[in-house]
């Protein structure tokens with residue numbers, strides 16, 4: 338099970354952020370005026386499990402033109418005056434198929450659920466913080482004053498009893514859709530075709546490909562610009578993909594240390610000996 | 613131009629280190645504005661980001677704890693090898709000193725690691741599982757094996773009890789020691805942090821070289837001159853390995869190597885190089901004659917090793933905090949691969 342977030346219909350209402358906080362009892366983490374458009378949560382972290390990004394661009398969308406009747410309301414994200422547009426996107430933990438956070442967790446507190454999602458068991462997490470730099474998307478984080486790592490659980494408690502996650506439930510435009518991944522992928526592909534047909538050439542899917550560096554995301558997106566515009570990495574790779582090579586190099590290095598120092602002593606011989 | 617441009621300018625103005633622009637793709641962009649006065653070591657980074665915010669969540673580790681952990685683990689591990697060598701070749705004072713320093717260092721490094729945990733009282737959860745995909749899990753088990761060996765080696769040396777068991781413990785610690793010194797490099801590299809991950813081939817060699825230099829330094833500080841000839845050679849070996857591996861790293865890691873030369877990380881790395889050169893030269897030239905010169909050179913080598921670890925640590929943090937180091941290499945990778953699935957027409 339997973340999420341498909343169609344950012345082309347997101348209206349930036351932040352209902353998902355609020356619903357997530359409410360349902361999961363996520364603590365308040367400060368209300369700031371950031372100057373980053375309408376974004377006052379800034380990014381994902383221990384206390385922000387859904388984050389709505391606001392991007393202001395001077396770029397027209399699709400066939401929209403200023404002063405023209407927007408009959409095709411279907412074209413999604415609003416195009417304002419002067420060819421300026423807002424991109425809004427509700428970001429979340431990607432529930433990677435190959436999840437680095439889960440791989441590196443030394444306590445086994447991060448685990449994969451029967452729904453294919455990635456969840457932290459808060460009573461086992463010992464706060465080592467390893468998952469934080471391991472996540473290629475910058476999702477999971479350590480909560481100050483608590484020490485444990487927190488992130489989106491894809492509402493494990495809700496989907497366990499047949500409910501959809503709080504964010505998807507609250508989303509008024511169905512920008513956040515929840516369901517079986519292959520069904521979502523199909524729907525997403527159709528939506529991209531539709532947008533391309535409407536002249537929104539920039540529309541593309543992100544994280545839907547099971548062959549990408551993380552084996553595909555359990556939460557994928559329809560974006561209207563490059564991923565990095567939204568604060569997403571363009572080509573994330575699960576860090577443990579290179580782990581065999583890392584262990585090999587470390588093994589050789591350890592052997593070099595042992596062998597090197599043994600050679601040193603062999604060359605010098607006993608005290609008072611050679612040299 | 614809509615009024616929203618003002619907001620964008622304001623944001624850009626607030627983050628002077630940033631050249632990132634909102635909503636402008638890579639293609640068709642002009643050259644980056646100059647005037648920063650910094651000589652670029654790598655091709656100009658042209659990229660877009662979300663208000664200059666980092667893409668990764670930077671490590672939450674405290675530098676003193678984790679860089680200290682790297683340093684002390686290396687000192688302990690390489691120290692055990694030197695102790696075994698010294699014992700086998702009849703350098704008893706050096707062997708004894710190194711066994712004690714290894715025990716103290718591994719104790720200190722374990723304390724630093726536990727101190728860094730968000731919930732140190734839950735340390736035992738580390739030993740719930742054994743996960744080869746988690747270098748921290750592997751490390752915990754490695755420490756669980758090495759710590760007692762190093763402890764027994766030191767305790768039996770000091771008390772003079774059970775000499776045969778003492779020799780076995782010394783040998784055991786010497787075999788496990790290099791693993792303790794090397795695995796911490798994997799611990800750092802197995803993250804999405806660009807400066808660490810991109811350096812995953814060279815980092816273990818930087819770490820073991822630095823560890824050998826530190827342990828040799830400790831021996832020079834603690835052992836009499838007549839016993840320190842191999843320690844001086846070990847210092848040359850360690851410093852040379854560290855220097856060579858760092859040079860390869862800086863050449864191979866591309867943009868991700870840049871943080872090693874900048875800011876706090878750059879300062880630590882440079883200090884490490886200077887101290888390493890001074891310590892090595894000092895011990896080679898004077899360490900065989902003067903006890904004071906040997907001790908001073910040894911101290912410089914120890915300090916150099918610590919600086920390198922802090923440099924590596926901060927390079928990682930710096931590279932995680934700037935989205936450039938995440939976006940640009942990934943963009944280049946995508947471009948090299950040609951039109952891929954994320955680039956549908």
Ligand code: SF4
Nearest residue numbers: 430431432433438472
């Ligand atoms: S996005 Fe990050 S936190 Fe979420 S599953 Fe993937 S690696 Fe883990």
Ligand code: SF4
Nearest residue numbers: 357489491492502504
């Ligand atoms: S699935 Fe639940 S926890 Fe995750 S973002 Fe949505 S509401 Fe929040």
